[in-house]
Amino acid sequence: MSRRPRSAPAERDWGHDEVGCSILHVDLDSFCASVELARRPQLRGLPVIVGGTARGVVLAATNEARAFGVHPEMTMTTAVQQCPQAVVVPPDHRAYREVSAGIMRVLGDITALVEQVSVDEAFLDVGGARRRWGPPTVIAQRVRRQVREQFGLACSVGIGSTKLVARLASGHAQPDGVLLIPRAATVDFLRTLPVGALFAVGEKTQDALARWGISSVAELADADVSTVQHAVGRVAGAHLVDLAWGRDPRPVHPGRQERTVGAEATFATDVADLAVVEEKAHELADRCAARLRTNGLVTRTITVKIRTSDHRTLTRSRTLATPTDVGRELFLAARELVAGVDLRGLPVHLVGVVAEGLSPAATSIRLPTPDEASEAPERSRWEAERATDQLRGRSGRGPIPAGASQSGGVSSGSTTTIVPADLS
Template sequence: MSRAAPPAGVRRSWGTEEDGASILHVDMDAFFASVELVRRPDLRGRPVVVGGDGRSVVLAATYEARAYGVHSAMPMAQALRRCPHAVVLPPDHTAYRAASAAVMEILRDVTALVEQVSVDEAFLDVSGARRRLGPPTAIAALVRERVRSRLSLPCSVGIGGTKFVAKLASGFAKPDGVLLVPRAATVEFLHSLPVGALWGVGDRTREALARWGITTVAELAATDVAVVQRAVGRASGAHLHDLAWGRDPRPVVPERQEKSIGAETTFEQDTADLRVLEGHLLRLADRCSTQLRDRGLVARTVSLKVRTEDFSTLSRSRTLPVSTDVGRELYLAARDLLAGTDLGGRRVRLVGVRAEGLAEAGARQLTLEEAVDDASDARRRAEQAMDEVRHRFGARAVRAATLTAAPPAVSTTAPGSGDLS
């Protein structure tokens, strides 16, 4: 899920030897936008942007929009200046989650060794599937054909000897392609890249390395590891030096435990109106609880995020007496946290709610008080009924009555969402 396009001028072919290259990275192309095009085929070939209005950010853009310099995480206002004729569609995270689940089901039909790392990407270890399905390039072609024929969605696949190399390769395979990096070509491939291509090198790390004259992976690899550690820190320096030489021993882990589920909203206008803030907290708590129930999880901790007009970010959290997946309970905790937050007279630009301390719903332990709390159980049943309606008719089909009075969200980052590829 790279925000930027791969560096220009890098070779697109590194050989055909597939022994030792059994890690696949499957990355959906412009995932949110592609899902929208399945529902709106009349928009194919046009610049389409998924996101909100005002001060929200781009969640996804078709490649026609990217030709104008539009990319994910770009402020929407800037995107529309670059491409004023773009078609802007509001996000439908229910549809994206359903499409994601269908993609992952296809991948798990290929191999049990699937590690989903976001809503639109996953690693596969196909070493055990080769006898049944053929070499990795044949498996990659099979994956792409099944995703295309069953879901009408494009994806790109990178193939390498390690997770890191496979992920890089999928970026170069975009859009809608496959790239194999043979194990013997790993170092040559890596050393052709700028240092910013390495996993974990953001703007700050890249600038820190540049101050030591390190701008390419080849230069990083040729630099003594102690020097790299002085530039970026002991742990990061050693890790980056290993990556520069293709050393990445991490296996594909089929089960990836989620640590939190959250959602946040940026307002079109900064506000100090407590009613407006609480209305958005209710909406966000509802979205989080829906995600918890969809994934069979409960949360023990609720966190509140508030960003004020001067871009200061305040965070507060509360541990609940018992884990929950009920939106009303998440909301009440978030509302109390907001009431206890000193804003110093500043208006609020963004609020977010996050459910943490996740566990399987089946492991949930009831307190004596909760065991006899019919109201809590009734709320859960009511919210589950709303889940069913939303799954059948879309995210906007039904919501709590209180939410109908809440101002509409401008920009919402849904739980587990992301479409930066």
């Protein structure tokens, strides 16, 4: 469920003219938690939190848990304190990916123009599907009905003339609803929203705009472009003004293209020894590299994420000379980034490695590393890592998905109910 700011005026009936509104945004409500409830009907009506150890973060929560202030990305420790009667379910990423793939097949039966954005959301362009399935609102209801009947899950659907508007509409349709924003009502709808509702506006951008007296989309649209550019930069400023006026020419791109591939780990106890942090970064870099190779991608930019014991999050990035999918190259860059972070003497709570700037390996020129150039031509490091990938596949320990977290240990002593992931 979206946590973007919502506006009460935006939730009114904007009309029923569907002409020119061919973009749908399908958002699965509280996806991971809903999958767990579908597998365990006995938990329905209870406050359920999907998350790892006490030192991890909340992946998803049911509405009953959200009523206590629990939300995704909150630390599990805080979530359990706010909702001590919660049922905690360990995440099962494989099950989530399988359900997601099934739902994407349902969407693909409606139109070939499906762009999967994440495991629980996708854009559809149904302009060419009207003759077969009917107008967009009918298609939206069909999607919701099939997802509920086949998977036992609820989803919300936003309909608009652009991807921006469709995505905002689905957020206002939650939970379990449909909202159409006619093309003619696009600007009026946007003007009811706080500026933070725009997906291009994060906290820093929101603060920068506020310093110039801009806190709503209406104020953003009415401001001089030069003023917005002074606040957030030339390119970003012009882009935000376009969004405020509903200008979003992005088409729906079939298929899903990974934007980043990453892995992170939370330590069971905060770690002061930098060598231990580097060792974990090495493991995460190998996992990222394996994921890149599985998807036929290479990366140009490596980012390291470190969270210290005071929950301050630090990120450092480095652009490589040439794209790569080799774990050692990722690790060497990550190790230098870790060494350059000022921890202020604090131990490390979490470390993550993220590969960004992705491109298809088949179209990228990759130069040999110094190690490869000096090695005997029997086997390159590249070949050796692919052999490791095959071994992982045989043992059932495949590369982790992009953005997935790895638990560093299990804390004991909690009075919160924990439901085991094994359903056998």
